[in-house]
Structures are given as C-alpha cells and as structure tokens.
Amino acid sequence: MERICVEGISKHFGRGSKRVDALRDVSFAVGAGEIFGLLGSNSAGKSTMVSILATLMQPSAGSASVAGIDVVAHPARVRRSIGVVLQASSVDGSQTGRRLLGLHARLHGYARPAARRRVDELVAMLDLGAFAERRIDRLSGGVRRRIDLALALVHRPTVLYLDEPTGGLDPTSRLALWDEIRALRDEGTTILLTTQQLDEAERLADRVAFLGGASIVTQGSPAALKRALARSDAPSDASDGLTLEDVYLAVTTTGAPP
Amino acid sequence: MSRRAPRDASTPQPPRWPVQVALLVGRSSAGAGRNPVLALNLVLAVFFLLVYDGSLGGAKAVVDLVGGNFYNFILPAAVLAAAVAGGAAGLILVNDIQRTYLQRQLTMPVHRSAIMVSAVTVGALQVALQAIVVLGFGVLLGAEPRTGVAGLAVVVVIALIWGLGFAGYSVMVGVLTRDVQLTSAAGLLFVPLIFMSPLLVPASELKPWVRFASSVNPASYVVEGMRALIIRGWEVEPIVKALAASIGFAAVMLSGAILVARWSFRRGF
Numbered sequence: 001m002e003r004i005c006v007e008g009i010s011k012h013f014g015r016g017s018k019r020v021d022a023l024r025d026v027s028f029a030v031g032a033g034e035i036f037g038l039l040g041s042n043s044a045g046k047s048t049m050v051s052i053l054a055t056l057m058q059p060s061a062g063s064a065s066v067a068g069i070d071v072v073a074h075p076a077r078v079r080r081s082i083g084v085v086l087q088a089s090s091v092d093g094s095q096t097g098r099r100l101l102g103l104h105a106r107l108h109g110y111a112r113p114a115a116r117r118r119v120d121e122l123v124a125m126l127d128l129g130a131f132a133e134r135r136i137d138r139l140s141g142g143v144r145r146r147i148d149l150a151l152a153l154v155h156r157p158t159v160l161y162l163d164e165p166t167g168g169l170d171p172t173s174r175l176a177l178w179d180e181i182r183a184l185r186d187e188g189t190t191i192l193l194t195t196q197q198l199d200e201a202e203r204l205a206d207r208v209a210f211l212g213g214a215s216i217v218t219q220g221s222p223a224a225l226k227r228a229l230a231r232s233d234a235p236s237d238a239s240d241g242l243t244l245e246d247v248y249l250a251v252t253t254t255g256a257p258p
Numbered sequence: 259m260s261r262r263a264p265r266d267a268s269t270p271q272p273p274r275w276p277v278q279v280a281l282l283v284g285r286s287s288a289g290a291g292r293n294p295v296l297a298l299n300l301v302l303a304v305f306f307l308l309v310y311d312g313s314l315g316g317a318k319a320v321v322d323l324v325g326g327n328f329y330n331f332i333l334p335a336a337v338l339a340a341a342v343a344g345g346a347a348g349l350i351l352v353n354d355i356q357r358t359y360l361q362r363q364l365t366m367p368v369h370r371s372a373i374m375v376s377a378v379t380v381g382a383l384q385v386a387l388q389a390i391v392v393l394g395f396g397v398l399l400g401a402e403p404r405t406g407v408a409g410l411a412v413v414v415v416i417a418l419i420w421g422l423g424f425a426g427y428s429v430m431v432g433v434l435t436r437d438v439q440l441t442s443a444a445g446l447l448f449v450p451l452i453f454m455s456p457l458l459v460p461a462s463e464l465k466p467w468v469r470f471a472s473s474v475n476p477a478s479y480v481v482e483g484m485r486a487l488i489i490r491g492w493e494v495e496p497i498v499k500a501l502a503a504s505i506g507f508a509a510v511m512l513s514g515a516i517l518v519a520r521w522s523f524r525r526g527f
Contacts, residue, residue, distance in 0.1 A: 055364075
C-alpha cells in the first residue's frame with residue numbers, strides 16, 4: 001500500500017503578474033519502507049512539497065494523502081502519522097535535549113513514565129547521551145541535527161519527511177545520519193528525503209524524482225534513471241560509470257527525462 | 259550508534275487541549291524566566307515607585323492632594339508599568355518563528371489555539387507575578403492598602419486581565435512583524451496611553467484636554483479602580499469600572515490576536 005500519495009498537486013503564490021508557480025501538477029507515490037528522494041535545485045519546490053505533506057501549507061490544486069488520510073481534509077489526523085525534520089534546525093535552543101524530547105513525548109500523548117522511557121531510547125539510539133543534559137543552543141550543528149531527528153521520531157511515525165537533513169554536517173555526522181535513515185527504512189518507515197546532494201540520494205533513496213520548472217521531470221530508481229541515460233537498450237553495465245549527477249545535468253540541460 | 263528498541267504497536271493519543279496548554283506553558287515559562295528583559299522591566303517598575311515617591315512624595319501639597327500616603331497613590335502606576343511584561347507572549351512566538359520551532363509544533367498533533375493560548379497565558383502570568391512583586395515592594399516601602407490582602411488580590415486580578423490584553427497585543431505585533439526588536443518595542447505605544455490617565459495626580463487636577471483623553475482611556479479606569487482599593491476601600495463603582503475596562507481591553511486585543519493568528523496559520527509561516 002502507498003503511504004504517501006500525491007496526485008496533481010499545484011501550488012502558486014501571489015496573484016496576477018506577481019504569480020509564482022512553486023509546484024505544477026506534481027504526482028508521485030511512496031510505498032511502506034521506501035526512501036523516496038525529491039531532488040532539484042534551489043527553489044525547485046522541494047520544501048513546498050514537504051510543507052504541503054506536513055500540513056503546513058495547503059495546495060492550490062490537486063490532492064495528497066499520507067497513511068491513507070487526506071492532508072487537506074484531515075490535517076490533524078495526518079500529523080499523528082508524520083515526523084518532520086525541516087530544512088533549518090527547528091529546536092528550542094533554550095531547553096536541554098532531554099527536556100525538549102520529554103515535552104514532545106508528552107505532547108504526542110505519552111504518560112510521564114512512558115515518555116521518560118521513550119526519551120531514554122532515543123538518547124541511546126542517536127548517541128545523545130553526552131549531550132542530552134546540555135542546552136541545545138550550546139551544541140554543535142551535527143548534534144542539533146540528531147536532536148531534530150530524535151524529535152521527529154518521538155512518536156514512532158510511519159512516515160518521515162527529511163528536508164535536506166544533512167546540510168552543513170561534517171562527513172562523520174553525515175554518515176552516521178545516513179545509517180540511521182537506512183535503519184528506519186529497514187524498520188518499515190516511509191521516508192521522503194529532499195536533498196541537493198546527489199550522492200546522498202544515490203546512496204539512500206530507493207527511488208528519486210527530479211523537480212525542475214516546478215514539475216517532476218522524471219522519476220524512477222537511481223539505477224533505472226542511469227540506465228535510461230545510457231540508453232535503456234544498451235547492456236546494463238553501460239550505466240556503471242554514470243551517477244545521478246549525470247542524470248541531473250541531463251535533466252536540467254534539456255528539461256526533459258533522459 | 260547504539261541499537262534501537264523494538265517499535266511499540268500502540269500509538270499514543272495526543273493529550274487533551276488543557277494538557278497541551280499546560281505543557282506548552284511549562285516550556286515557555288522556563289524560557290521566559292531566563293529573559294533578562296523581564297527582570298529589567300521589574301527593576302524599572304520598582305525604580306519608578308522609588309523615583310516618583312522621591313521626587314513628588316516629599317512635596318507636602320502633592321501628598322495632601324493624594325490623601326496623605328504617596329505610595330498608596332502611586333502604586334497602581336507601578337503595577338501598570340509592570341504590565342509591559344505581557345509582551346513576553348509575542349516574544350515567545352517571534353522567537354519560535356525565527357528558530358522555526360513554531361513550524362515544528364505545527365507539524366505535531368498540537369492544537370493551534372493551544373500554542374497561542376499558552377503564549378498569552380505566560381505573558382499574563384508574568385504580569386500578575388510582576389504585579390505581586392511590585393505590590394510587595396510598595397507595602398515594604400510604606401504603602402498601607404485599605405482593603406488589605408484581599409484588596410491587593412483584586413488588584414492582581416485586574417492586572418492579570420489587563421496583562422491578557424497586553425499579551426494579546428504583543429502576539430498581534432509579533433505574528434505580523436515576526437521581528438524581535440519591533441515586538442519588544444511595541445510596548446512603547448502604551449506609554450502615552452498610561453500617561454494620559456490620572457497616573458501622577460487625581461483626575462480633577464488634569465488639564466481639560468488630558469482629562470478628556472483620560473475619560474476615553476481604559477487605563478484610567480484601571481488606575482482609578484486599583485487606587486480605590488488601595489486608598490479608599492471596597493468602593494463598588496470604580497472596581498467594577500476597572501474590571502470592565504480591563505476585560506474590554508483584553509477582549510479587543512485577544513480578538514485581534516486570534517484574527518491575526520488564524521490568518522497567519524492559513525498563509526503559513
């Protein structure tokens with residue numbers, strides 16, 4: 001069953017001559033336990049798509065459902081199924097990691113002892129033990145990003161949105177976060193990943209879609225897209241030397257699928 | 259990284275609205291308690307108390323005019339000055355918007371109104387807390403409230419309701435401007451409102467144009483009601499007028515805050 005289903009979503013801002021199309025007739029679906037990469041340049045509409053699916057924004061046209069629930073008709077129910085890591089670190093820096101995680105666990109409905117247990121689990125899972133008692137605004141960007149992820153996971157969401165989650169992280173933190181994302185996928189979590197780092201998408205995503213000119217130009221598995229670029233009738237190893245970067249360049253140059 | 263615990267089958271249900279508000283108030287209070295501006299505001303309110311008494315309380319004509327104890331007379335002014343603490347509500351929201359923490363809250367199963375109500379509640383509670391501290395100082399310095407502790411409790415209630423209005427006003431400014439400095443400075447707009455009231459001398463001594471401005475100024479009725487409680491006793495009319503003025507002020511400001519917040523939620527942060 002599809003956990004995320006997007007059908008003909010459009011979003012525009014402004015009116016008349018000032019109208020800007022952020023998304024135009026975008027459709028895709030993501031299954032359970034799948035990582036779907038939404039790729040594109042700056043202002044391609046990736047974060048707008050995440051905002052719509054996270055119920056922060058309503059589409060101008062089209063429909064979308066998450067875990068079978070319509071995001072416009074039942075946003076409150078959708079919010080119970082999703083975890084969100086936004087592009088910018090979204091934490092209350094004046095709190096300690098443990099206190100903020102505890103608050104979020106309580107807001108998601110955990111009773112106090114269960115919330116404490118869940119926080120302990122997350123602190124262990126994301127290696128936050130040495131930092132959990134310190135004010136978040138005194139922690140490094142990498143640790144803050146892990147707290148961001150922990151906050152998104154507090155209620156064990158079935159669908160996780162990661163909006164450029166590794167931006168600004170050092171290589172060690174990035175690799176550690178990748179491991180976590182893969183482990184979540186293996187547990188059955190559906191993950192929508194937006195990123196500009198194509199190597200990240202290539203290593204993590206089961207399927208990707210390229211956004212260009214507010215629309216999806218092409219989508220498929222990284223391997224299939226590379227094969228398409230190398231001409232699908234060629235032997236499979238013809239695509240071995242290609243990367244998603246080559247696909248991206250082809251897509252952005254021609255504005256058409258490879 | 260260490261390994262994860264197995265996934266629970268049971269999905270928790272979000273808590274009810276009052277619990278959400280209480281949890282969010284706890285979070286915001288912890289942050290607001292560390293805000294040096296609020297401590298400074300309290301120091302200024304107490305400072306005004308001392309300075310007004312130091313400069314005017316020694317003048318026999320003035321003291322006779324206000325009934326013999328200048329601290330009794332000036333105490334409501336210090337309480338109103340402390341009400342600027344209600345601005346904490348707007349600052350909480352602006353800070354949350356700027357660090358995108360508000361957006362995270364909006365992706366959670368937390369009611370939008372719980373977020374707004376918690377911020378306004380923290381602002382109003384801070385006004386009440388500051389009013390209590392200022393009144394305590396006033397009594398220590400020599401004020402002798404005619405209605406005792408019960409009367410001072412009513413003064414705090416009036417301040418709390420006034421504080422709700424001020425918190426609503428700061429939420430409006432905060433959500434519209436999304437700017438910490440503008441939201442902090444928004445309280446300055448209330449300075450003329452406070453001074454165009456019988457703040458420093460009885461209403462009968464004001465010049466005609468100030469007396470007219472004072473008659474349409476809700477802050478005047480709040481000052482007069484508090485003053486009646488402290489100086490004269492349980493006079494029903496000024497107390498009811500003070501309560502009505504503060505409730506009206508709070509109703510207008512909170513309605514504005516609700517409208518602005520709903521519009522912002524629709525537009526997106």
